[in-house]
Amino acid sequence: MAAITKDQVKHVANLARLAITEEEAEHYTEKLASIIEFAEQLNEVDTSGVAPTTHPVPLVNVLRKDEPAKGLDRDLMLKNVPEHEDGMVKVPSILG
Amino acid sequence: MTLFNHSAKELQQLLHSKEVSVSELTDEAFRRIGKVDGDVKAFLALNEEQAKARAAELDNTPADQRGPLHGLPVGVKDNIVTEGLETTCASRMLGGFDPIYHATAAKKLDDAGLITVGKVNMDEFAMGGSTENSYYKKTANPWNLDYVPGGSSGGSAAAVAAGEVPFTLGSDTGGSIRQPAAYCGVVGMKPTYGRVSRYGLVAFASSLDQIGPITRTVEDNAFLLSAISGHDPYDSTSFDIDVPDFASALTGDIKGLKIGIASEYLGEGVGEASRNAVKDAIKVLESLGAEVEEVSLPYTKYALPAYYLLSSSEASSNLARFDGIRYGYRAEDAANLEEIYKKTRSEGFGDEVKTRIMLGTFALSSGFYDAYYKKAQKVRTLVRDDFTNAFEKYDVVIGPTSPTAAFKLGEQIDDPLTMYANDILTIPVNLAGVPAISVPCGFDNGLPLGLQIIGRHFDESTVYRVAHAFEQATDFHKRMPEIREGLEQ
Numbered sequence: 356m357a358a359i360t361k362d363q364v365k366h367v368a369n370l371a372r373l374a375i376t377e378e379e380a381e382h383y384t385e386k387l388a389s390i391i392e393f394a395e396q397l398n399e400v401d402t403s404g405v406a407p408t409t410h411p412v413p414l415v416n417v418l419r420k421d422e423p424a425k426g427l428d429r430d431l432m433l434k435n436v437p438e439h440e441d442g443m444v445k446v447p448s449i450l451g
Numbered sequence: 452m453t454l455f456n457h458s459a460k461e462l463q464q465l466l467h468s469k470e471v472s473v474s475e476l477t478d479e480a481f482r483r484i485g486k487v488d489g490d491v492k493a494f495l496a497l498n499e500e501q502a503k504a505r506a507a508e509l510d511n512t513p514a515d516q517r518g519p520l521h522g523l524p525v526g527v528k529d530n531i532v533t534e535g536l537e538t539t540c541a542s543r544m545l546g547g548f549d550p551i552y553h554a555t556a557a558k559k560l561d562d563a564g565l566i567t568v569g570k571v572n573m574d575e576f577a578m579g580g581s582t583e584n585s586y587y588k589k590t591a592n593p594w595n596l597d598y599v600p601g602g603s604s605g606g607s608a609a610a611v612a613a614g615e616v617p618f619t620l621g622s623d624t625g626g627s628i629r630q631p632a633a634y635c636g637v638v639g640m641k642p643t644y645g646r647v648s649r650y651g652l653v654a655f656a657s658s659l660d661q662i663g664p665i666t667r668t669v670e671d672n673a674f675l676l677s678a679i680s681g682h683d684p685y686d687s688t689s690f691d692i693d694v695p696d697f698a699s700a701l702t703g704d705i706k707g708l709k710i711g712i713a714s715e716y717l718g719e720g721v722g723e724a725s726r727n728a729v730k731d732a733i734k735v736l737e738s739l740g741a742e743v744e745e746v747s748l749p750y751t752k753y754a755l756p757a758y759y760l761l762s763s764s765e766a767s768s769n770l771a772r773f774d775g776i777r778y779g780y781r782a783e784d785a786a787n788l789e790e791i792y793k794k795t796r797s798e799g800f801g802d803e804v805k806t807r808i809m810l811g812t813f814a815l816s817s818g819f820y821d822a823y824y825k826k827a828q829k830v831r832t833l834v835r836d837d838f839t840n841a842f843e844k845y846d847v848v849i850g851p852t853s854p855t856a857a858f859k860l861g862e863q864i865d866d867p868l869t870m871y872a873n874d875i876l877t878i879p880v881n882l883a884g885v886p887a888i889s890v891p892c893g894f895d896n897g898l899p900l901g902l903q904i905i906g907r908h909f910d911e912s913t914v915y916r917v918a919h920a921f922e923q924a925t926d927f928h929k930r931m932p933e934i935r936e937g938l939e940q
Contacts, residue, residue: 359813371767371812373805374793386806386867393868394756397826407828408835410658411644411884412908417687431551435778446776449788
């Protein structure tokens with residue numbers, strides 16, 4: 356069985372909010388399958404009893420004083436927003 | 452010719468004796484860029500007006516208030532945000548993005564009196580090993596313009612090698628500073644994870660990314676790392692630990708130091724030229740009094756597949772922010788919100804970035820999480836343990852930086868697994884979070900090779916000490932590529 360099917364690729368693309376054409380679905384199925392097959396060599400490694408690493412240098416409970424500080428200026432924050440109105444970010448209607 | 456065949460120390464002496472001014476040095480950077488960047492194509496954006504104004508200011512700083520990097524020009528990788536200077540991550544997604552604040556590392560460059568002359572090219576969102584994944588341009592290797600500069604910090608390495616600027620910042624997630632430094636014959640350091648703040652570094656894989664310096668010499672590299680390091684309240688993964696004056700570690704003395712040569716780094720998949728250059732390097736280190744022995748890092752082979760699952764998983768989450776709403780590219784003619792997301796992301800991201808987002812989404816998705824993501828995290832522990840074990844006996848571990856010298860432009864871009872394999876010797880270091888440097892150690896058909904020196908967590912000082920001793924005993928770093936200064940672009 357292939358490491359990943361075309362239907363799975365379409366499903367994953369949808370989850371990642373990527374629109375892909377039929378042709379692209381084939382391209383990514385082939386590309387992803389070769390990478391996933393390569394990654395499957397990890398199954399050769401016995402990892403029973405091995406704890407997963409989430410971070411290379413472990414840190415726990417990084418705390419700081421809860422002091423209010425000035426945030427960024429709103430007009431400045433809107434500088435890169437493609438569309439805005441009255442100081443708010445504008446999007447198309449979300450209710451059908 | 453370029454003034455930037457001089458080290459920072461020499462340039463500082465020229466400034467001190469008033470043979471050149473800060474303004475003249477800045478002008479020299481833009482002159483040189485104008486002459487050679489049409490061929491090298493390292494720069495994406497130039498900061499000429501602001502840089503010249505800043506140079507005029509810095510010319511007035513009294514001599515006793517000048518640090519080792521005062522008034523010197525620097526280039527910054529385009530995934531490090533710079534206030535008022537376009538930052539694109541070499542992606543269509545961020546075309547025209549005008550940051551409203553400085554990354555902490557960029558601010559520290561300013562504080563050290565460095566002058567940011569421009570932003571340098573990279574693989575889109577730092578995903579790639581040749582800088583060919585840039586949406587904007589393909590950077591060339593200054594040693595041979597038909598070859599890649601490496602990646603993802605290809606612009607950073609090429610700009611230094613071509614003498615356009617003496618220093619740049621890069622970022623390294625799986626080798627993206629060290630591999631291009633090796634391909635371009637310059638010095639590149641990936642510091643310990645947590646040494647340099649990641650605030651304002653556009654995130655690729657947050658548990659792996661680090662910013663670091665690319666320079667002509669080891670000493671310059673040490674100066675620059677001291678300048679950008681330190682705890683930052685805006686990055687809670689940056690370590691609250693003293694920052695040494697790394698340059699003071701460069702004693703030249705490595706007598707009695709215990710060096711492990713990683714046997715897996717001279718094995719399968721590593722080219723003969725790289726192997727031989729490292730064997731020669733071992734003789735040099737031994738002649739300086741170091742004790743070199745073979746050490747095994749048995750899980751090396753599994754680092755590459757684990758890395759691609761982990762880094763892509765983190766990327767799929769980090770890059771979810773690019774949705775066309777708050778910044779960056781927004782697709783036109785979208786009927787509803789869902790369509791804005793999909794059209795924007797499909798048009799804004801390139802092929803490799805989409806591949807990694809989908810790979811990561813897959814590895815994290817229900818039903819596959821344990822088999823791929825969690826498995827890779829466990830293998831990461833074993834790779835990290837390899838280094839922990841080696842460092843019980845050895846002060847540093849060495850090997851080649853990459854299996855071969857640079858390859859030709861266009862040669863590997865359609866073959867992801869071959870492209871990924873260039874990073875087999877650099878990726879384990881990121882998984883473990885330890886520091887490592889690449890220094891020039893030879894040539895293969897006129898193209899540079901790099902020696903990688905890996906140290907314990909937060910022991911960049913010993914890494915620099917070994918790198919410096921090796922550099923001073925060899926003359927690879929003294930060679931510069933011959934680049935014809937073409938007509939003004």
